[in-house]
Amino acid sequence: MLTIHVCIGSACHLKGAYNVINKLQEIIKERKLEDKVVVKGAFCLGECTKAVSVKIDEGTIISVSEETVDDFFEQYVAGRV
């Protein structure tokens, strides 16, 4: 089970963190990966300049935006499930 932590602290929220979460959930549903990937909100991941900050399990912080959610999923998640 992979956990994608999406920062929903103020900075990331203003950059569209909620929409990133919703998009990720849509992708997971489309691909029927509900039992393999879970999306969780997290308060400040400590890298506000990278908003929206996203982290897979205990990995490094990746900067994602609403526009790049699909690419992010392909590049970092799809190969691991």
Added chain:
Amino acid sequence: MRKFESQVQIKKYEVLREVSRLAMEGKLEEKYHEIPNKIVPGPEATTRCCIYKERAIIAERVKLAMGGNKDNENVIEVIDCACDECPIERFVVTEACRGCLAHRCMDVCPVDAISIIGHKAYIDSSKCIECGRCSQVCPYNAIADVMRPCRKACPVGAISIDENKKAVIDNEKCIQCGACVYQCPFGAIMDKSYIVDVINLIKEAKNNENIRVYAIIAPAISSQFTYAKIEQVVSGIKKLGFHDVIEVALGADIVAKHEAKEFAETIENQKFMTSSCCPAFVSYIRKKYPMLTDKISKSVSPMIAVSRLIKSMDDKAKVVFIGPCTAKKMEIKQDDLVGDTDYVITFEELAAMLDAAEIKLEYCEEGVLDNASFFGRIFARTGGVTEAVRHVIDSEKIDVEFKPVVCDGIKECDKALKMAMVNRLNGNFIEGMACVGGCIGGAASLHHGPKDRNEVDKYGKLAMEKDINDSLRVFDIEDLKLDREI
């Protein structure tokens, strides 16, 4: 620059700042006894008989700033040596008395306490029952009501005067509203402070990656520190060492939604319900109207809701509430709430900590603060809870009649509760706020003014998420426990 409302506030602030500074330097134990001399350097006394008394009072304030008397469970304490200036008799005949022929004061007194001695009215204090009629009928306004400000301020009659003329707080009656703290002109009643615990916790978190300290800030903060932008205030708080700053207004969004549903489900049986976000109001009902206890909404307060949310998302979280309220310091000690919010500090204490750390808000870069909706944010002022609950009922098309009675301040709350007792409440929902104006009028606010309400609304409108469902859409609040257990 920061403006203070009074000298009382300044003295309290100076003590809190010095205690914070020493705690941050790790030298508190060693040097706390030096604080009185630093704050009262002498040689002239300014408010008391001598500098030694002034220093003794400061020493007591230092104790309270360091947590106060651990054996006293109340968070509000009287500083004995600071309390001794007020006259004990409530009605006093002043110079303006002409010793007139009519002497209506004498005639109106129901207990014959007034006589005319030496062409002036005299009140026999052993007979006087403090009804005040003499004062009302005197055509010269010559009889002054000099009730002690603390007693006058206390809405529950918890303050009495002992044989040494010192104020004593009855813990059984006290609701920790802080009115006496704010009103005592000598600053002789103070709320205990937990800043030292908070400073130590932040220090510990620096060396321990298993602790993350979150600051949760009450929406009333929008009316404070107005010499800087709210965005700068957020950066300033983070600079103190907090991991993140989160709005309690997010908890208010959660509570509004929960409370609206609770209202819809229970109102038919209950007939009316009261809000539960103001701990002093809740305590007021429990102590003065215990028969109405089951009418209090079971919902936890926004502070508790957001604390539980944070802890459900981060198991390393410790949570510090920063607000305008003294009653919140007591709320977190309730049996069913222990461990949710770890500490409560006030805006006054935050100001002291910022200055101790030499953080100048007006020079801080602008951080961001955005976790909640307009509705969560306006909880800070009177009428906000009602607007939020109504919004949930309307937007979710809940079929229920919502007739709110908005009570601004504890006097109005009392009126509504009295009406409710005799089934004559003109509504089915009581929004109760112990402080006039709502939280923005809180006892531990840095300032209290008519502009504050506009500041809250302005801040509310800046929220990115316009309504409650928008602001809560990514949270898993189904699993949060939002009902009180008592």
